[in-house]
Amino acid sequence: xxxxxxxxxxxxxxxxxxxxxxxxxxxxxxxxxxxxxxxxxxxxxxxxxxxxxxxxxxxxxxxxxxxxxxxxxxxxxxxxxxxxxxxxxxxxxxxxxxxxxxxxxxxxxxxxxxxxxxxxxxxxxxxxxxxxxxxxxxxxxxxxxxxxxxxxxxxxxxxxxxxxxxxxxxxxxxxxxxxxxxxxxxxxxxxxxxxxxxxxxxxxxxxxxxxxxxxxxxxxxxxxxxxxxxxxxxxxxxxxxxxxxxxxxxxxxxxxx
Amino acid sequence: xxxxxxxxxxxxxxxxxxxxxxxxxxxxxxxxxxxxxxxxxxxxxxxxxxxxxxxxxxxxxxxxxxxxxxxxxxxxxxxxxxxxxxxxxxxxxxxxxxxxxxxxxxxxxxxxxxxxxxxxxxxxxxxxxxxxxxxxxxxxxxxxxxxxxxxxxxxxxxxxxxxxxxxxxxxxxxxxxxxxxxxxxxxxxxxxxxxxxxxxxxxxxxxxxxxxxxxxxxxxxxxxxxxxxxxxxxxxxxxxxxxxxxxxxxxxxxxxxxxxxxxxxxxxxxxxxxxxxxxxxxxxxxxxxxxxxxxxxxxxxxxxxxxxxxxxxxxxxxxxxxxxxxxxxxxxxxxxxxxxxxxxxxxxxxxxxxxxxxxxxxxxxxxxxxxxxxxxxxxxxxxxxxxxxxxxxxxxxxxxxxxxxxxxxxxxxxxxxxxxxxxxxxxxxxxxxxxxxxxxxxxxxxxxxxxxxxxxxxxxxxxxxx
Ligand SMILES: Nc1ncnc2c1ncn2[C@@H]1O[C@H](COP(=O)(O)OP(=O)(O)OP(=O)(O)O)[C@@H](O)[C@H]1O
Ligand SMILES: [Mg+2]
Numbered sequence: 001x002x003x004x005x006x007x008x009x010x011x012x013x014x015x016x017x018x019x020x021x022x023x024x025x026x027x028x029x030x031x032x033x034x035x036x037x038x039x040x041x042x043x044x045x046x047x048x049x050x051x052x053x054x055x056x057x058x059x060x061x062x063x064x065x066x067x068x069x070x071x072x073x074x075x076x077x078x079x080x081x082x083x084x085x086x087x088x089x090x091x092x093x094x095x096x097x098x099x100x101x102x103x104x105x106x107x108x109x110x111x112x113x114x115x116x117x118x119x120x121x122x123x124x125x126x127x128x129x130x131x132x133x134x135x136x137x138x139x140x141x142x143x144x145x146x147x148x149x150x151x152x153x154x155x156x157x158x159x160x161x162x163x164x165x166x167x168x169x170x171x172x173x174x175x176x177x178x179x180x181x182x183x184x185x186x187x188x189x190x191x192x193x194x195x196x197x198x199x200x201x202x203x204x205x206x207x208x209x210x211x212x213x214x215x216x217x218x219x220x221x222x223x224x225x226x227x228x229x230x231x232x233x234x235x236x237x238x239x240x241x242x243x244x245x246x247x248x249x250x251x252x253x254x255x256x257x
Numbered sequence: 258x259x260x261x262x263x264x265x266x267x268x269x270x271x272x273x274x275x276x277x278x279x280x281x282x283x284x285x286x287x288x289x290x291x292x293x294x295x296x297x298x299x300x301x302x303x304x305x306x307x308x309x310x311x312x313x314x315x316x317x318x319x320x321x322x323x324x325x326x327x328x329x330x331x332x333x334x335x336x337x338x339x340x341x342x343x344x345x346x347x348x349x350x351x352x353x354x355x356x357x358x359x360x361x362x363x364x365x366x367x368x369x370x371x372x373x374x375x376x377x378x379x380x381x382x383x384x385x386x387x388x389x390x391x392x393x394x395x396x397x398x399x400x401x402x403x404x405x406x407x408x409x410x411x412x413x414x415x416x417x418x419x420x421x422x423x424x425x426x427x428x429x430x431x432x433x434x435x436x437x438x439x440x441x442x443x444x445x446x447x448x449x450x451x452x453x454x455x456x457x458x459x460x461x462x463x464x465x466x467x468x469x470x471x472x473x474x475x476x477x478x479x480x481x482x483x484x485x486x487x488x489x490x491x492x493x494x495x496x497x498x499x500x501x502x503x504x505x506x507x508x509x510x511x512x513x514x515x516x517x518x519x520x521x522x523x524x525x526x527x528x529x530x531x532x533x534x535x536x537x538x539x540x541x542x543x544x545x546x547x548x549x550x551x552x553x554x555x556x557x558x559x560x561x562x563x564x565x566x567x568x569x570x571x572x573x574x575x576x577x578x579x580x581x582x583x584x585x586x587x588x589x590x591x592x593x594x595x596x597x598x599x600x601x602x603x604x605x606x607x608x609x610x611x612x613x614x615x616x617x618x619x620x621x622x623x624x625x626x627x628x629x630x631x632x633x634x635x636x637x638x639x640x641x642x643x644x645x646x647x648x649x650x651x652x653x654x655x656x657x658x659x660x661x662x663x664x665x666x667x668x669x670x671x672x673x674x675x676x677x678x679x680x681x682x683x684x685x686x687x688x689x690x691x692x693x694x695x696x697x698x699x700x701x702x703x704x705x706x707x708x709x710x711x712x713x714x715x716x717x718x719x720x721x722x723x
Pocket of ligand 2: 042043044086171172
């Protein structure tokens with residue numbers, strides 16, 4: 001069953017077209033990797049999926065059978081969409097635990113489940129922290145404030161572990177992580193993988209895909225997916241660069257259409 | 258960020274308001290012939306100087322640089338009815354209790370319309386605290402040495418007016434090297450419903466060398482502010498005036514935490530001056546929380562008069578409706594190697610107006626001064642305004658002075674992040690506003706006060722912006 005179905009998605013801002021017709025279907029149980037050069041529109045796609053309203057958008061996006069573009073940011077989150085941000089925001093003064101518990105309970109409320117109290121939440125948090133090998137003291141601090149680059153990224157995946165999304169989008173979660181952290185984060189993401197959820201991994205590096213094995217790899221170039229393939233596409237890309245892809249007949253055909 | 262801003266210390270002459278002045282003089286004559294006799298001889302010239310300064314200064318107008326953004330015409334227009342007599346009947350303890358800070362273990366001194374009410378108060382054994390009108394009999398020597406020695410009657414008409422008409426207030430004396438364990442909660446309750454009635458509480462705290470104390474100076478109205486009842490019309494609706502003056506003397510190596518909380522009714526006017534005189538190596542942390550009153554003007558003046566002093570000024574003001582809240586602070590570095598850190602946050606909604614003016618003087622001898630000031634302001638509506646202004650006058654060359662002021666709306670990126678995790682837009686907004694206030698609230702060391710203020714924030718946010 002498809003979780004996400006993107007049909008001819010276009011987006012522009014200030015008259016500048018960024019996404020030029022994206023088609024992508026993600027089914028339950030799948031992991032998709034999106035690669036592509038800087039500025040090709042990967043983050044824009046991710047932001048539009050979570051509900052950023054800065055863009056004028058055309059096309060259709062169905063999520064879990066519903067029209068996604070009609071939904072508010074928080075509604076999408078409550079319906080199970082999660083973005084691990086490329087640049088997580090620091091929120092001075094808002095305690096991490098308090099914030100995450102509020103988010104968790106909003107999602108539970110939305111699902112018609114009872115809210116958890118502080119004790120129950122703490123138990124959950126402790127269990128999830130182990131997966132990410134995250135230092136518990138981070139949770140006593142304001143959200144992301146003063147976190148190192150790597151800590152911020154790890155914290156995003158920790159939030160993902162707690163909120164248990166149906167569709168997780170990871171925007172360059174690997175950048176800024178040292179090799180040990182990368183392995184921990186990747187194994188965390190793998191543990192969260194189930195038959196009824198899906199993941200979209202945005203990355204520049206094949207390295208991450210050694211640890212999180214994608215079912216599909218897509219190359220986004222100048223606002224279009226110009227090539228899709230299996231995990232071997234990432235290896236090929238690493239070897240031959242984007243230039244090779246652009247010149248590939250499959251890509252030429254797409255760009256022309 | 259170092260900025261030296263020259264400011265002319267000369268003030269524009271202010272034309273005294275002759276008619277107002279006369280009625281005040283007449284009232285003073287009457288007061289002097291009656292009740293004033295009960296106060297000691299040494300006090301008389303001080304009072305007399307007070308009324309003379311007031312007659313000369315008159316109520317300030319917006320032409321006066323110090324009052325440029327705060328028009329107190331509504332106060333000047335009121336009939337002048339100082340509450341000179343102790344109230345004939347007191348409110349019931351049960352009523353007063355609604356104003357207590359839950360969970361705060363403290364000595365409590367309750368004042369009703371400016372007059373000390375021992376019946377409603379409870380002071381722990383061994384603490385030297387009493388009403389000022391009693392202290393001027395029992396502690397004449399100390400009072401004579403300190404009372405009115407630090408404030409500037411000649412500059413501030415309201416201080417002058419207080420000096421002419423005060424009848425009571427709190428007197429607290431902490432002897433050398435002693436410590437007041439639990440804080441002292443000074444609760445000033447206004448309950449008069451007569452327009453123009455005014456109280457002029459006068460407080461004196463003497464913290465001798467090596468002593469430690471924590472004091473809460475809390476102004477509220479009866480009936481109690483019912484934040485949770487969905488209505489902001491609390492207390493009586495009469496336009497009344499509280500005009501308070503507090504002097505705190507902090508001896509060498511002494512340590513004082515002072516928390517002023519202004520939570521008067523939304524029809525009340527609140528004018529207050531806090532003057533703190535610090536000696537070497539002393540530490541002061543001073544909080545000013547202003548949540549009530551129609552117009553609140555709070556002057557806080559610290560003199561760092563000895564080496565190695567540490568001072569913190571920590572302020573939070575909330576404005577909604579048509580409230581006006583004005584803080585004027587002065588940190589006067591008069592000796593070397595002192596540190597002062599000032600943090601003021603304002604949250605303004607509706608048509609409210611905020612004013613923050615932070616002066617830092619660094620005198621010629623005050624080398625190695627470390628002075629920091631931040632003023633952060635959150636405007637929650639298009640009609641709310643803030644005038645924030647740092648004023649640095651630096652006469653020493655080896656100093657570190659920084660200041661920064663921000664005025665802004667809530668950060669959209671932060672709101673988006675919170676929403677992207679499932680938190681509703683309104684709730685996200687509230688979280689950020691709350692965080693902005695907590696930044697200041699968290700510097701208060703007394704947990705029950707923090708909790709009470711957090712609760713107040715939540716209630717105000719539940720109801721409207723702030
Ligand atoms: N809100 C915006 N306003 C203006 N331009 C934008 C906006 N969002 C994205 N862009 C532009 O759209 C293009 C695509 O940006 P995007 O961040 O999606 O790229 P990306 O593929 O994620 O790149 P990177 O690999 O560097 O993260 C860029 O040229 C960017 O400057
Ligand atoms: Mg990007």
